[in-house]
Amino acid sequence: xxxxxLERPPPTDGPDPDPPPxxxxxxxxxxxxxxxxxxxxxxxLNADSLVAQAExxxxxxxxxxxxMVWEPVQRTSHFLSLNRPRQWIDDRTGRSQxxxxxxFEFPPVDAGEPDTAAPGEAEPPDAPPATEPPxxxxxxxxxxxxxxxxxxxxxxxxxQVFGQxxxxxxxxxxxxxxxxxxxxxxxxxxxxxxxxxxHLAAELDRLDPEALVIMFGANDAQGLETxxxxxxxxxxxxxxxxxxxxVAGTMDLLQDPDGERIVYWVGQPAMRxxxxxxxxxxxxxxxxxxxxxxxWVVYVDSHAMFSNDAGEYEAFLPGLDGRVxxxxxxxxxxxxxxxxxxxxxxxxxxxxxEAGID
Amino acid sequence: MLFPTVAFAVFFxxxxxxxxxxxxxxxxxxxxxxxxxxxxxxxxxxxxxxxxLFSIIANWLFGEAVRGALAPDGTKTxxxxxxxxxxxxxxxxxxxxxxYYGFFAESLLALGDRFGIGMSPPLLDVxxxxxxxxxxFQAMSYVIDIGRGEIRTMPLLDFGVFLSFFPxxxxxxxxxxxxxxxxLADRPDPRHVRMPEAFRLIFRGLFKKVVIASFLGTNIxxxxxxxxxxxxxxxxxxxxYAYAIQIYADxxxxxxxxxGCALLIGFRFPQxxxxxxxxxxxxxxxxxxxxxxxxxxxxxxxxxxxxxxxTTGFVYRNLFLTMLLGGLWHGAAWTFVMWGAxxxxxxxxxxxxxxxxxxxxHPAELVRVGQWLLTFHLVCFAWIFFRAETFTQATDVIGQxxxxxxxxxLVTGLVVLTVIGALAVQFTPPDLARxxxxxxxxxxxxxxxxxxxxxxxxxxxxxPEGVAPFIYFQF
Numbered sequence: 001x002x003x004x005x006l007e008r009p010p011p012t013d014g015p016d017p018d019p020p021p022x023x024x025x026x027x028x029x030x031x032x033x034x035x036x037x038x039x040x041x042x043x044x045l046n047a048d049s050l051v052a053q054a055e056x057x058x059x060x061x062x063x064x065x066x067x068m069v070w071e072p073v074q075r076t077s078h079f080l081s082l083n084r085p086r087q088w089i090d091d092r093t094g095r096s097q098x099x100x101x102x103x104f105e106f107p108p109v110d111a112g113e114p115d116t117a118a119p120g121e122a123e124p125p126d127a128p129p130a131t132e133p134p135x136x137x138x139x140x141x142x143x144x145x146x147x148x149x150x151x152x153x154x155x156x157x158x159x160q161v162f163g164q165x166x167x168x169x170x171x172x173x174x175x176x177x178x179x180x181x182x183x184x185x186x187x188x189x190x191x192x193x194x195x196x197x198x199h200l201a202a203e204l205d206r207l208d209p210e211a212l213v214i215m216f217g218a219n220d221a222q223g224l225e226t227x228x229x230x231x232x233x234x235x236x237x238x239x240x241x242x243x244x245x246x247v248a249g250t251m252d253l254l255q256d257p258d259g260e261r262i263v264y265w266v267g268q269p270a271m272r273x274x275x276x277x278x279x280x281x282x283x284x285x286x287x288x289x290x291x292x293x294x295x296w297v298v299y300v301d302s303h304a305m306f307s308n309d310a311g312e313y314e315a316f317l318p319g320l321d322g323r324v325x326x327x328x329x330x331x332x333x334x335x336x337x338x339x340x341x342x343x344x345x346x347x348x349x350x351x352x353x354e355a356g357i358d
Numbered sequence: 359m360l361f362p363t364v365a366f367a368v369f370f371x372x373x374x375x376x377x378x379x380x381x382x383x384x385x386x387x388x389x390x391x392x393x394x395x396x397x398x399x400x401x402x403x404x405x406x407x408x409x410x411l412f413s414i415i416a417n418w419l420f421g422e423a424v425r426g427a428l429a430p431d432g433t434k435t436x437x438x439x440x441x442x443x444x445x446x447x448x449x450x451x452x453x454x455x456x457x458y459y460g461f462f463a464e465s466l467l468a469l470g471d472r473f474g475i476g477m478s479p480p481l482l483d484v485x486x487x488x489x490x491x492x493x494x495f496q497a498m499s500y501v502i503d504i505g506r507g508e509i510r511t512m513p514l515l516d517f518g519v520f521l522s523f524f525p526x527x528x529x530x531x532x533x534x535x536x537x538x539x540x541x542l543a544d545r546p547d548p549r550h551v552r553m554p555e556a557f558r559l560i561f562r563g564l565f566k567k568v569v570i571a572s573f574l575g576t577n578i579x580x581x582x583x584x585x586x587x588x589x590x591x592x593x594x595x596x597x598x599y600a601y602a603i604q605i606y607a608d609x610x611x612x613x614x615x616x617x618g619c620a621l622l623i624g625f626r627f628p629q630x631x632x633x634x635x636x637x638x639x640x641x642x643x644x645x646x647x648x649x650x651x652x653x654x655x656x657x658x659x660x661x662x663x664x665x666x667x668x669t670t671g672f673v674y675r676n677l678f679l680t681m682l683l684g685g686l687w688h689g690a691a692w693t694f695v696m697w698g699a700x701x702x703x704x705x706x707x708x709x710x711x712x713x714x715x716x717x718x719x720h721p722a723e724l725v726r727v728g729q730w731l732l733t734f735h736l737v738c739f740a741w742i743f744f745r746a747e748t749f750t751q752a753t754d755v756i757g758q759x760x761x762x763x764x765x766x767x768l769v770t771g772l773v774v775l776t777v778i779g780a781l782a783v784q785f786t787p788p789d790l791a792r793x794x795x796x797x798x799x800x801x802x803x804x805x806x807x808x809x810x811x812x813x814x815x816x817x818x819x820x821x822p823e824g825v826a827p828f829i830y831f832q833f
Contacts, residue, residue, distance in 0.1 A: 025550035038810025164584035
C-alpha cells in the first residue's frame with residue numbers, strides 16, 4: 001500500500017523480505033522419498049480419521065474408492081498399533097467423544113410397513129389406536145418477560161445465516177429467548193456422520209424448547225444406507241420410503257406429549273442448479289406431506305419465498321425492507337444475510353402470532 | 359482444490375515428481391505445468407478454465423501489440439499508451455463484471471429508491487470465479503510493464519504457465535512477470551531443492567490455517583460477529599482481536615503454503631507477510647501486510663496518480679484514493695470501502711502528524727509501546743468493518759465494546775492464550791526460523807520423514823473436521 005516512502009526501496013532495518021537463496025538443500029529424489037515416507041506414515045497414524053472422512057462422503061464411486069484405499073491402511077495401522085498416538089490426542093482433546101451419538105436409531109413411525117409413497121402421493125397416516133387418548137392440540141403459551149418463550153433453531157449449514165438472524169431478532173424481544181445449533185454438512189441421510197434425532201432428543205431434554213425451528217435437506221440429496229446395510233439411490237422408491245420414515249420419525253420425536261411445543265419445519269429454498277432444485281423440490285414435498293399430517297408441525301415454504309413468479313430460483317428479490325437485493329450467497333445455495341433476515345422474520349412472525357405476542 | 363486436503367497431497371506428489379523429471383525438457387515441462395495448473399483450477403469449477411485461458415490469450419496478444427507499438431528505442435508512443443489503456447479497461451471490465459456487478463446493481467437500485475427514481479438494471483446472478491482478482495492483477499502488470507519498456511514479452515506458453523501457475527493462482531502472492539520469467543528461463547538444479555525451508559513454510563502455513571484460524575473463527579469470531587448485541591463488551595473486543603489473528607493466520611497461512619510448494623518445484627515467490635502486527639505505524643503495517651498487493655497498488659495506481667509529487671494535498675489525495683480502491687479490491691461491499699477509507703485516513707493523518715512532529719532520534723521504549731498499541735488498535739478498528747457483513751453489524755460491535763459491559767462464556771482461557779500467543783510470535787527475531795533451519799541442516803532425512811508425519815497428525819487432530827475455504831479466496 002502507498003506510504004510516504006513508496007518510491008524508495010524497502011526498509012533495511014527489518015528482515016529481508018526476499019532473502020538470497022541460501023540455506024540447506026536436498027536432492028529432489030530424496031525430497032520425494034522423504035515426502036512419500038512422511039505421507040505414508042501420516043496415513044498410517046491418521047488412518048482412523050481418513051476412514052471417517054471417507055465414510056462421510058456421499059454414497060457413490062468416490063466414497064467406495066476412498067474406503068477401498070483407506071480401510072486396508074486402517075487395518076495395517078491397527079495391526080501395528082500406529083493409531084494409538086492419534087487416539088491419545090483425540091482422547092485428550094475430547095474429539096473421540098464427539099461422535100457419541102452413534103448407534104441411535106431413527107424412531108419408527110409405527111409398527112407397520114414403511115410408507116413407500118412417492119412425494120405427492122402420501123396417504124394420511126392411520127388414525128391412532130382407540131386405546132390411546134387423542135393428543136392435545138399443540139399451542140404456544142403467551143410468554144412474559146419473567147418466563148420468556150424458549151426458541152431453538154438449528155439444522156444444517158442452511159440454518160446458519162438464517163438462524164443467526166432469527167436469534168438476533170428474538171434478542172430484540174424481552175419475551176423470547178433463543179439458541180442456535182447448526183451443524184455443517186449434516187442432514188437426515190447420514191446419521192453415521194451426525195445423528196440428528198439423537199442430538200435432538202438430548203437437546204429436548206436439556207432445553208425443552210417450545211418453538212423449534214428446523215431446516216434440513218441441502219445435504220440430503222444423496223444416497224442413504226439403512227440400519228441393515230442396504231444402500232438406496234437418491235429418490236428411488238426405497239430411498240423415498242426410508243427418508244420419509246426418518247423425517248416422520250424426527251417429527252414424532254419432536255412432539256411434546258402435553259402439546260406445548262410447535263415445530264416449524266423450514267423447507268429448502270429454490271436452488272440455482274436446476275438439477276439440484278428438482279431434488280430439493282422432492283424433499284420439500286416429503287416435509288410438507290409429513291407436516292400436514294401432524295398438527296404440531298408447521299411447514300414453512302421457503303422455496304416460494306426465494307423464487308420468481310415462475311417458481312424458479314431468483315437471487316435478486318425484495319428483502320425485508322421491500323428493496324430488491326441479493327438474497328443468496330455466491331454458491332446459489334445458501335442465503336445471504338438479507339435472505340436470512342427475510343426468512344427469519346417470516347418464521348418469527350409465525351411464532352409470535354401463535355404465541356399471541358404483539 | 360484446497361491445499362489442506364488429501365486430493366492436493368496426491369496432486370502435489372505427482373506434480374513434484376513430474377516437475378523434476380520433465381524440467382530438462384523445456385517444452386514438455388511447460389505443457390505439463392500448464393495442464394497441471396488448469397486441472398488445479400478446474401477442480402473447483404471447470405467452467406472457469408475457459409476464463410483463465412481467455413485471460414492468458416487476450417493479455418498475451420495485448421502484450422505483443424503493445425511491444426509492436428513502442429518506438430524503436432523502446433519508449434512509449436500514443437498507440438502503445440492506448441493499447442495499454444485498452445488492456446487495463448478489458449481486464450478491469452471482466453473483473454468488474456464478475457466481482458462487482460451485483461454490488462453496483464444493488465447500489466443503483468438503493469439509490470433509485472432513495473430518490474424515487476425507478477432504476478431497473480438487469481439483475482444477473484453472477485458467479486465469482488476463484489482467484490480472479492489475483493490473476494487479473496498479474497495479467498495487467500505484465501501488459502503495463504511491457505508498455506513501460508521494463509520487461510520483454512514472453513512466448514505464449516511461458517505466459518500461460520506464469521498466469522496459471524497453481525501455487526499462487528487463487529490467492530497470491532501477486533507475482534510479476536519480471537520475477538517469474540527469469541526463473542522460468544533458468545533451470546534449477548535438482549540436487550539443491552530447499553526442502554527444509556519449504557517444509558517449514560508449508561507446515562507453518564497449514565498450522566496457521568487449519569488450527570489457529572479455524573479455532574478462532576469457530577469459537578469466538580463467527581458467533582460474536584453474527585449477533586454482536588447478544589455478547590458482552592469483552593466478548594466483542596476479544597472477537598475483534600481474534601479476527602485480526604484469524605485473517606492473518608488464514609491469509610499468511612495460504613501464502614506460506616504457496617511459497618513452500620513453489621520452492622519445492624524450484625521457484626521462489628516474493629514474501630507477502632512480515633510480522634505485520636509488530637508494526638509501530640500504519641505505514642509500517644502496510645510494508646508488512648499483503649506486501650505484493652501493496653507494491654502492486656504503489657506501482658500501478660499510486661505512482662500513476664502522481665505519487666509523492668505535487669502539493670501536500672495532492673499527495674494526500676493520492677494516498678487516500680489508493681487505499682480506498684485497495685479496499686474495494688477486497689470485496690464488493692461498502693464495508694470494504696470503509697475499511698480502505700479508514701486506512702487511507704490513517705495514512706494521511708500519520709503523514710500530517712509526522713510532518714509536523716517528526717520524532718528526533720530513537721524513541722523511548724515507552725513511546726514505542728504506545729506507538730505499537732495505537733497502531734494495533736487502529737488496525738483492529740478497521741478490521742471490524744472488514745469482517746462485518748453490514749454497517750449496522752459493525753456499529754453494533756463498536757457499540758457493544760464501548761457500552762456492552764461485562765464478560766461472557768466465549769472469553770475462555772484458550773481463546774485468550776491463542777490470541778496472545780499469536781501476537782507474541784510476531785515479536786520473535788525475524789531470522790529465528792532460518793537459524794533453526796541451519797542448525798537442523800544435518801538432521802537425517804528419516805527424522806524429516808517422521809517429522810512430516812507427526813506434523814500431519816497434530817494439524818489434523820487439532821483442526822476442525824472438514825476444511826473451510828481460505829478467507830482470501832473470495833477476494
